[in-house]
Amino acid sequence: MQGLGVQQYRQASNLRSVSAALCKLATLAWLIAVLIAVGWLLPAAAGHAADVPATSPTWRAEKEVFYLIFVRSFADSNGDHIGDFQGIERKLPYLQALGVTSILLTPIVPSPMYHNYFASRFDDVDRGYGDLASFRHLVKALHSRGMKIYLDEEIQYAAENHPWWAESAGHPESKYSDYILYGGAGNTSPEGWAGETYTGKSERVAMVNLQAPAVRHYFDNLFVWWVDQHGNGRFDEGVDGFRIDHMMDDLDGKGKLTNLVAGFWAPLLSHVRTVNPRISAVAEQADWKTFGDDLLKRGDVDIVYAFPLRTAIASLDRDAIAKAIKSTQDKTPAGKGQLIFIENHDTDRFASVVDGDPRKERLGAALTILLKGTPLIYYGQEIGMKGKQLHGRSDGNDIPVREAFRWTHSVDGPGSATWYRDTGPWWTDRYGRDDDGISVEEEQRDPASLLAFYRRLLALRHSRRDLREGDQEIVATNQLALLVLRRTYGKHESLLVVNFSPSQVTGRLPGNVLRVSQDGRALRDLLTNTKSASMENGRVQVSIAPFGVQLLTVQ
Known part of the structure; x- marks a missing residue:
């Protein structure tokens, strides 16, 4: 953490946490007594039965509408063409008017990769997005509007310049010796892979040893720190939940790190909820063909991705969609949920899947928002942004589905985060073009626009x-x-x-x-x-x- 390590943070907050907990318990006991005395905790009258659903308990965040933001591409506030925290904060009125209740940010930690999925460190933010103070300001701004924020976490891997790897490679005497999973003697042959960035540079990634006690303790404290930044139990500058990327029991099927669902993730999330019981956890199941029911049952997560349903919707096959709807419902345990979505940062844009057919775009929108479950809207989906992934080793091949959000009729308009300009085919063959009709500016006042349709759907859902x-x-x-x-x-x-x-x-x-x-x-x-x-x-x-x-x- 900035200026305060996780161990020091933990020690500094212990006394405050115990004291705060005792005060809260005393207050809660008094409040319960008062409520019982006035009859507010007695069973509801039979006359109100018509308003009570006959279903199982509702997942705690089922009423939410998630909006997934690829941070680097969403909104630039300072003219450097990189999306940032202040840019997001300035666009909160737009998001709230759309009907969004919660934003989910792709990783914000420092990383040699543009998407920030493989961290150089886990306890800081990418300075291209701002500093920790500007992040906290964004969180407080969201909370002041009654909105929530979730962070995407992929802590299973580390970049080569992470101190754990940099200081332990070839040095078994390092204090980080067992933090990285090595396959060879003397801390050699780290388990992982090498990839190519959109700038043409090769970067290596290694597995983090999630079974090492020191690593588990570190992440226990790290997640608590994201939730309670000052250790005072106020949570006003802390996040409301996490998305666990690539969640699976046997990491990458290598047999090296096993039983992670019940042995690592469930205890970690349980620990965070001892600090803030309201925290919600979203899991992206590594196997997109599954319904995620195993993670919901054993991983202490609240919600998973409805991947089979998304695949069915993309096919526009009525019978396949009906089957996926029923199977999704049957596979979801009571009190748990499914994210209903048609696109994200790892898939082709739905507008491109349906070849820009506005009727089909609206059909997809309606299924996303009106089906049972929790809607997830990917930034730009609501205005019909297009994009299809390219193929090859470079991480630049995903940029076409992560292009700059279109705030104005011009690709280079104010707030446009065109950080990938002149770096490859993802720029020269980009989907976003000036005056193509796909922008907030061009759709804002058109009652027949896709943006207006999304607003109508979300208003109906909320009402x-x-x-x-x-x-x-x-x-x-x-x-x-x-x-x-x-x-x-x-x-x-x-x-x-x-x-x-x-x-x-x-x-x-x-x-x-x-x-x-x-x-x-x-x-x-x-x-x-x-x-x-x-x-x-x-x-x-x-x-x-x-x-x-x-x-x-x-x-």
Whole structure:
């Protein structure tokens, strides 16, 4: 830590933590007694049962809307064309107006790689983004708005210039001797690999020995420090949670570091929650073909990525999506969650996957935000930014899906973080072009824009409990092109109808499609605020455009 090592931090905060905990316990005991006395902790009256869902306990952050920011590319505040903390802070009004409640930052630690995933040290920030003071200022600004911040952590690896590696390589007598996993005698042949950066430089990465007691103790203290920067239990400048990158039981399948889920990650996260029980943990399962249920059960994490569902949505195959929705629900333990997403920093942009078809972009947006789960929006997704990964050894091949956020009609407009200018094909063949219609400036005042559609979807999600935290059921229908889902929370109910066909679909849905069935009652499409369907003989009559989406509710 800046000016304060983890050991000193731990010692300095112990007495304050114990004292604060005792005060909190005394206050809590008094408060509980008062609440019981006035009857506020008695069971709810039976008359309110209609507003209580019949489902399992809700995950603590299910009401959140995550926004994933690739820090280097998001917003530049000082004209150096590198995204930074102050740039993010200046854009908080935009994010809050969009409907975002929590931001997730890609790694912010110093690193020889532009993406910051392999650290030179774990207890500082990349000075291109700002210093620790500016980071804390960003955190406080978020908290003042009622928003949250999550940090992406990949502590399983270290860059070659990390002190643990630099000082222990070839020196078994070093105090960091067992911090790096070596395969040869005398601290030689570190387990890892070499890669090429977008500037053409070769960089090596090594596995951190997560089973070494000193390493485990270090990360226990490090995570607590990110949560409680001053050791005073206030958390106003601390993060609200973590994303664990590349989480797996046997790191890279080498048999060198095993039982990490229950043996390393669960104890670490449990330790952090002794300091702040409200901390949430997001895990990116290393195997994208899985539903992450093992990590949810054994890793003490709250939420994982709905990778199989994302793959199905990208295919636009109705049956594959329906199957993935059901399997995702079945595989998610009670009280845990799934991040619903269609793109991130490691995938092609959805707008490019669907060849820029605005109907399909809206379809993807609706599924991201209206399905049961927690939405994750990747920066620029809401304005339709495009990009596909290139192939090869260079980490520059991912830059096309990590281009500068488009704030203005010009690629070089104010705030644009074009740090990759003139460095390779990812610049000369870039997707973002001046006046291409894909920018906040160009979409801001257009009610028919993709940005306006995302704002509408998120406003609906925030205003309706059935969409935020309700049950979800796939409704069987003989309309082969339609996916129909019922979202319910007590007396609140809506019907999501999606047409995966390039043709208009007109027809009737089953009689049990809505719990409230009244002949002649019109159904309003909440997305357009128009009467788009009706009830006839107990059945819903719909007409939906090619690749169209409707969100119906009884008037």
